[in-house]
Amino acid sequence: MTDHSQQAVVFITGGARRIGAEIAATFHEAGYRVIIHCHRSRHEADALAARLNDLRSQSCSVVSADLNDEQALMTLGEAALACFKRVDVLVNNASSFYATPLSSLTQTQWLDLMNSNARGGLFLAQQLAPALSVNDGSIVNLTDINVNRGMAGFSTYTMAKAALGGMTRSLARELAPNVRVNAVSPGAILWPEHDDNDATQDAEHARILAGIPLGRLGTPADIARTVLFLARDATYLTGQTIRVDGGRALG
Numbered sequence: 316m317t318d319h320s321q322q323a324v325v326f327i328t329g330g331a332r333r334i335g336a337e338i339a340a341t342f343h344e345a346g347y348r349v350i351i352h353c354h355r356s357r358h359e360a361d362a363l364a365a366r367l368n369d370l371r372s373q374s375c376s377v378v379s380a381d382l383n384d385e386q387a388l389m390t391l392g393e394a395a396l397a398c399f400k401r402v403d404v405l406v407n408n409a410s411s412f413y414a415t416p417l418s419s420l421t422q423t424q425w426l427d428l429m430n431s432n433a434r435g436g437l438f439l440a441q442q443l444a445p446a447l448s449v450n451d452g453s454i455v456n457l458t459d460i461n462v463n464r465g466m467a468g469f470s471t472y473t474m475a476k477a478a479l480g481g482m483t484r485s486l487a488r489e490l491a492p493n494v495r496v497n498a499v500s501p502g503a504i505l506w507p508e509h510d511d512n513d514a515t516q517d518a519e520h521a522r523i524l525a526g527i528p529l530g531r532l533g534t535p536a537d538i539a540r541t542v543l544f545l546a547r548d549a550t551y552l553t554g555q556t557i558r559v560d561g562g563r564a565l566g
């Protein structure tokens with residue numbers, strides 16, 4: 316196994332908050348230098364970077380870009396490489412998530428969901444593949460178990476995550492043997508922030524929990540540990556998607 320964790324660099328999109336921030340902290344604790352990408356959460360990204368740099372100096376940088384902005388996307392890989400002159404792991408975690416009922420779906424919503432969940436990861440892979448291939452690098456994509464289950468009202472989001480799943484398998488072939496490409500498919504981990512705490516939401520949350528064999532939500536740490544496993548330890552895995560869902564997808 317290649318142990319490059321002492322110098323290795325991980326680049327995490329949407330890494331300022333929630334699951335992305337946990338992935339950043341987990342890789343940092345494992346010895347990686349960390350590049351946090353953010354868009355709106357610059358303040359949170361800077362605070363997390365300051366905390367990680369306090370623990371180990373010059374171990375964390377922040378880059379920002381709106382993945383809807385084509386120019387910003389097409390220079391984001393370069394911006395990431397400029398931080399530490401190498402990138403060993405790309406974690407495509409950024410995502411927008413909201414309902415798009417078919418009757419009211421707009422082109423803007425389609426583009427926003429596709430750009431953040433699928434296009435961003437593809438063009439970052441394009442820009443970073445040469446750097447990733449130098450040290451047996453890898454890409455880990457965050458998909459969603461609802462791609463296979465279907466999710467009423469969320470056709471665009473699930474299509475975007477399905478695209479990311481297809482990219483995982485195709486790039487696993489295309490970038491082999493130098494770069495491994497895998498995915499983590501979370502179940503219910505953190506409720507969306509725009510969820511209101513009203514009775515309808517409570518009932519919906521109870522329904523979801525009742526369908527999880529392990530009987531609880533997952534934690535961001537459950538996801539982060541699996542991303543680290545795929546990037547650092549799983550040296551003979553490529554093209555795989557690991558469901559981290561407490562058994563929910565079993566049916």
Ligand SMILES: NC(=O)c1ccc[n+]([C@@H]2O[C@H](COP(=O)([O-])OP(=O)(O)OC[C@H]3O[C@@H](n4cnc5c(N)ncnc54)[C@H](OP(=O)(O)O)[C@@H]3O)[C@@H](O)[C@H]2O)c1
Pocket residue numbers: 328329330331332333334335352353354355356357380381382383407408409410411412430431457458459460500501502503504505506507
């Ligand atoms: N939470 C769950 O239970 C769950 C379940 C299934 C799958 N997942 C997947 O796991 C990953 C992490 O989940 P999460 O709930 O922590 O994600 P999240 O909070 O919904 O989103 C992560 C980040 O994505 C960034 N983002 C969104 N649109 C962007 C854009 N146009 N340009 C740049 N950045 C953009 C945002 O960064 P800024 O805040 O900096 O703008 C946001 O903080 C996601 O890929 C998600 O789809 C999560």
